[in-house]
Amino acid sequence: LNKPEWYLTQVLMWIGNHAKFLDDKIQPILDKAGSSVNAGLEFSRGLVMLILEKLAADIPCLLYDDTLFCHLVDEVLLFERELYSVHGYLSSLPSCMHILSEESCFQRWLTVEKKFALQKMDSMLSSEAAWISQYKDITDVDEMKVPDCAETFMTLLLVITDRYKNLPTASRKLQFLGLQKELVDDFRIRLTQVMKEETRASLGFRYCAILNAVNYIATVLADWADNV
Numbered sequence: 001l002n003k004p005e006w007y008l009t010q011v012l013m014w015i016g017n018h019a020k021f022l023d024d025k026i027q028p029i030l031d032k033a034g035s036s037v038n039a040g041l042e043f044s045r046g047l048v049m050l051i052l053e054k055l056a057a058d059i060p061c062l063l064y065d066d067t068l069f070c071h072l073v074d075e076v077l078l079f080e081r082e083l084y085s086v087h088g089y090l091s092s093l094p095s096c097m098h099i100l101s102e103e104s105c106f107q108r109w110l111t112v113e114k115k116f117a118l119q120k121m122d123s124m125l126s127s128e129a130a131w132i133s134q135y136k137d138i139t140d141v142d143e144m145k146v147p148d149c150a151e152t153f154m155t156l157l158l159v160i161t162d163r164y165k166n167l168p169t170a171s172r173k174l175q176f177l178g179l180q181k182e183l184v185d186d187f188r189i190r191l192t193q194v195m196k197e198e199t200r201a202s203l204g205f206r207y208c209a210i211l212n213a214v215n216y217i218a219t220v221l222a223d224w225a226d227n228v
Contacts, residue, residue: 008079124152131209150213
């Protein structure tokens with residue numbers, strides 16, 4: 001259960017190793033017979049169906065172990081990325097995202113994603129470098145004077161988007177968007193709390209850093225507004 005990468009990698013190897021044989025030897029036979037079947041895709045689909053069976057059996061056994069469940073999700077997302085980008089798999093065919101979209105699994109994924117995002121936010125705001133810009137010494141890069149915590153937070157949101165963007169239904173994607181909105185609001189509250197501590201020194205370093213953080217986040221969110 002703790003090594004889903006073993007069978008996921010094995011399947012990717014089988015697909016890669018058989019590609020030339022299927023294209024050179026099997027596809028011409030299908031073409032000659034007037035079949036519309038793509039040998040490589042059909043081979044991949046068959047193997048993916050085996051993975052779906054395996055995931056359906058494994059997921060109930062690790063649903064409440066955060067570490068194992070997260071590892072499984074991470075490995076499945078890596079597998080999906082390589083399956084589509086390297087091996088030309090089609091989004092119309094069965095995929096692991098359909099298993100991750102099933103209610104019990106999906107709700108667990110959302111819960112765990114939120115838990116780890118909040119932990120990340122705790123660590124980024126308690127860091128000594130939280131209010132310092134990574135690029136403070138490079139003026140042409142750092143016009144917005146973005147503190148480290150704001151940049152890290154927006155990267156966190158971007159990573160979450162990258163993880164859920166291939167979900168098969170819009171309703172599931174919207175649930176993840178809801179989580180992101182919760183995180184933005186949580187970050188806003190945290191910034192407000194820190195700001196209240198700084199009101200006596202409103203021209204101080206940290207107060208200015210908070211304003212820069214808010215400006216940066218608002219700007220980036222506006223840029224993302226065109227991204228369906």
